[in-house]
Amino acid sequence: MRYMLLIYSRENESVTPGEMAEVAAAHRALMEEAGRRGIFRAADPLQPASTATTVRVQGRDVLLTDGPFAETKEQLAGYYILDCEDLDEAIEWAAKIPTSCQGAPGYVEIRPIREMSGHSPANADVHAVNG
Numbered sequence: 001m002r003y004m005l006l007i008y009s010r011e012n013e014s015v016t017p018g019e020m021a022e023v024a025a026a027h028r029a030l031m032e033e034a035g036r037r038g039i040f041r042a043a044d045p046l047q048p049a050s051t052a053t054t055v056r057v058q059g060r061d062v063l064l065t066d067g068p069f070a071e072t073k074e075q076l077a078g079y080y081i082l083d084c085e086d087l088d089e090a091i092e093w094a095a096k097i098p099t100s101c102q103g104a105p106g107y108v109e110i111r112p113i114r115e116m117s118g119h120s121p122a123n124a125d126v127h128a129v130n131g
Helices: 017-036 087-094 126-130
Strands: 002-009 040-045 053-058 061-066 075-083 107-112
Touching: 002 087, 017 040, 017 075, 075 087, 087 107
Parallel strands: none
Antiparallel strands: 002 075, 002 107, 040 075, 053 061
């Protein structure tokens, strides 16, 4: 089963380039290990929450808000998609993901990916969601 591992951490602009390089190296090592085991599907970091746009639809009105919808200490920082045997394996991988930023704790949310009948993950399109 495919799982999305959502990484939440505190954004900290005072992180040094060396600290960022260390975290990036830890993520690369984790992606390489998951790749060797044949379960790696995708992973990407996200731009800071200040670049987010939240879209809400009320009737025919589309409302836009700059930034994330929720005001929290932690922001969605990135994700992994792994094809794990079960939730226990996904938990093992989530525990390996670096989430802290200068000592501030972060966390990983694990969500199973719902498969859309008749659509493979590689060729699913937006019409399947709306149909």
